Ligand code: AMP
């Protein structure tokens with residue numbers, strides 16, 4: 495039932511609930527043999543993830559990241575696979591982004607207090623653990639404090655882009671991030687594109703900037719949506735990629751690692767492209 499590949503997963507190093515080791519064990523048990531850890535704006539989970547693959551020589555782990563970018567009125571996420579995560583300039587930029595996330599999360603917590611929904615900063619920090627702090631951690635603190643029943647409700651009432659406690663992150667354009675990923679040997683893929691306005695225009699711009707893929711076999715996308723997106727990806731010369739975006743947070747739309755209808759053919763196309771670019775050395 496599952497796919498043998500999953501190019502989009504999260505661990506405790508961003509807003510997932512499983513450690514990289516637990517995530518890899520779960521994915522492996524479920525039959526995944528090609529996977530990428532794509533934590534938000536950080537590569538810090540990769541050493542543990544690679545260490546965990548030592549027990550599974552038949553599992554290929556691709557170094558990855560998911561970066562948040564902004565377009566007017568919306569957020570665009572870009573996945574980068576096969577990145578050279580040891581590149582110092584790249585790491586410096588990620589550290590800077592994470593530091594700016596910290597200040598932004600503190601401002602959201604302050605807004606919640608002003609709205610009469612206080613959460614303890616220590617709880618947000620604790621949910622974030624070693625990871626890049628984000629809205630899901632604040633959402634979990636809101637649930638724990640009894641202000642809302644679920645993480646989804648926390649987003650609906652307070653934390654969504656138009657919510658009363660929302661604060662913007664430092665802005666990066668999708669083009670900038672595609673270039674930043676390409677500069678470290680990464681293959682950039684547009685994540686969960688279904689809701690994006692002006693998608694065709696965005697694809698033209700990002701393809702020109704060096705983007706190589708678009709997520710098509712994503713989480714709970716219906717077969718007709720998958721087919722529409724697959725046709726669009728092919729039209730723009732992008733590899734139709736797939737990922738569960740597993741966080742382990744539950745919720746109706748969540749899928750287990752590998753629980754996506756991703757066929758082998760695009761997986762092979764990605765690996766071939768990576769090989770051509772010399773990105774498979776050392777993976
Ligand atoms: P941040 O990067 O801090 O802005 O948080 C973005 C993350 O919040 C996304 O990657 C999702 O994991 C999560 N998220 C966004 N919207 C929702 C929602 N409505 N319900 C649950 N989680 C969400």
Ligand code: ZN
Nearest residue numbers: 504509534741
């Ligand atoms: Zn996330």
Ligand code: FE
Nearest residue numbers: 560571685686
């Ligand atoms: Fe995302």
Ligand code: FE
Nearest residue numbers: 502504560739
């Ligand atoms: Fe994600």
